[in-house]
Amino acid sequence: MEEMKKPNHCIACTVTQCAHHADTTNYCVLDKIVVGTHEKNPTKTECVDCESFVLSAEKAKENCTGGSCAK
Numbered sequence: 001m002e003e004m005k006k007p008n009h010c011i012a013c014t015v016t017q018c019a020h021h022a023d024t025t026n027y028c029v030l031d032k033i034v035v036g037t038h039e040k041n042p043t044k045t046e047c048v049d050c051e052s053f054v055l056s057a058e059k060a061k062e063n064c065t066g067g068s069c070a071k
């Protein structure tokens with residue numbers, strides 16, 4: 001039987017490809033996350049990343065079709 005993931009209502013998230021996503025609701029299940037940047041001087045939303053992201057094993061089976069992650 002699969003364990004239910006408990007959503008952390010302080011961390012809203014829509015990244016369903018992440019292993020830490022609550023699945024049935026758009027929240028993260030972690031107690032805390034790390035947010036960082038891949039830019040030297042971040043100026044907009046796209047510059048910022050969740051560094052706690054872990055690709056879901058289920059989603060890893062599917063092809064990533066978006067931008068720079070499609071390697």
Ligand code: SF4
Nearest residue numbers: 013018020021028050
């Ligand atoms: S670890 Fe980050 S990307 Fe993953 S569900 Fe939590 S907030 Fe979203």
